[in-house]
Amino acid sequence: MQLRTDEAIGGQVQVRVTATGTEPFTVTSVAVDSPGFAPLPDRAVTAAFASGRTIDLPAPYGDAVCDRAAEPATARLTVVRPDGRTEALRVPLAAEVLGRIHEERCAVRAVLAVADVTVGDLSADGDAVTGTLTLTRAGDDDRPVTVTRLQGNVLYDVVADGLPRTLEAGESTLEVGLEFTMTRCDPHALAETKQPHLFLLGLQVAADDEVPADLPLDQAQRDELAALVDRACA
Incomplete structure (x- = not known):
């Protein structure tokens, strides 16, 4: 189970x-x-x-x-x-x-063997947090990799600029702007959400099926999102 x-x-x-x-x-x-x-x-x-x-x-x-x-x-x-x-x-x-x-x-591992995915430059921007999603070519596999979607969760909405976006054959990097905002501030949602920093990221290599992955966030980036709760829900 x-x-x-x-x-x-x-x-x-x-x-x-x-x-x-x-x-x-x-x-x-x-x-x-x-x-x-x-x-x-x-x-x-x-x-x-x-x-x-x-x-x-x-x-x-x-x-x-x-x-x-x-x-x-x-x-x-x-x-x-x-x-x-x-x-x-x-x-x-x-x-x-x-x-x-x-x-x-x-x-997910098979996709990341083609292009690595990182999140960087998360910083406060009023009642939002902004940053960048970066795809970096990981090896000799030159197939295109597409960011098909990025979904928010119970607490946060997230917008990724211009999706779907593709790391094309012959390109080494792709950068996509991110903006996180609060969806809910009610005490029930804040207390009961079990996975506040889980965001579904859709990735697709060439014509393969889309692979759902977790948006990679380190502890400092999660802390930045937690600080957004304090600012936006005060």
Whole structure:
């Protein structure tokens, strides 16, 4: 499973475990093991199971390994039995969510191998924040790359100048002006938004399908947008 909070945190899914036997047990660690993701250490948890109980256990996943499929996947569980025995179990994992994440991550990686995407020069401009989206040719692949769309979210609207815009064959860089403004300032939106700095960026290489990516924002740029809330919603 992947909950909204997992998406906001990033790099995490939930392993849903159900006790189908009659004997209680406790799970003290969990990990996702998939050939499509770099391995990570087990995460310590404390989850006590009785018969019929279902608990979602948060488990991180590593970087996507794009020359391998996400399945077959397993979950590694450390289980403590009522008599104190500890068992390291490897159980089959339904991995549709991991498969989707793997496909999305690898599609974005393939686009960025043609043209890198950066955001720069974010600065306050009254009740807005302005900046620049830059595409930079990443290697020898000279296919055109198009910025098809950029979407705002619950809190922020964002306008990118003149979309769609294309980094044409033979060009090394493309710059697109950005302007962020507030969409909502009500307390409910400000308190409940889980991903305030997630903006959907559409990218397309030549005639391939559009690939949805996250607009890359570093912490300083996120802080600049947070300061916009203070100015515009005061």
